[in-house]
Amino acid sequence: MQINSLGTLRKNRLKNCPFKDDRKLQKEGRRRYDCWYDENNKLIAIKWVDNKVVTLASSFVGVQPLGSVKRWNAAEKRKVDVP
Numbered sequence: 051m052q053i054n055s056l057g058t059l060r061k062n063r064l065k066n067c068p069f070k071d072d073r074k075l076q077k078e079g080r081r082r083y084d085c086w087y088d089e090n091n092k093l094i095a096i097k098w099v100d101n102k103v104v105t106l107a108s109s110f111v112g113v114q115p116l117g118s119v120k121r122w123n124a125a126e127k128r129k130v131d132v133p
Contacts, residue, residue: 054110059095061105067095072103081132 061072070084076099083098095107120129 052109056106056108056111059105059107061097061103064095064105064107069095069097069105072097075099075103 064086067086069086075082075084075097078099080099083096085094085096087094091109093107093109094111095105097103097105118131121132122128123130
């Protein structure tokens with residue numbers, strides 16, 4: 051029996067993952083991400099930047115396909131598409 055899971059993680063839970071540093075990702079800006087795949091355990095971990103850096107792990111979904119969403123842009127005072 052295989053149990054599929056997806057959830058957020060604290061950054062200290064994946065000590066051996068070769069992720070980019072949080073500061074480097076934040077400097078690259080929103081919508082940037084770094085991912086790592088463990089073939090032995092069939093587990094993917096992804097770290098991406100929104101307002102803060104968020105870390106997710108999943109045993110049944112991957113990174114692709116990337117989609118776009120609408121976000122409120124305070125400077126333009128309207129919703130804009132974010133790829």
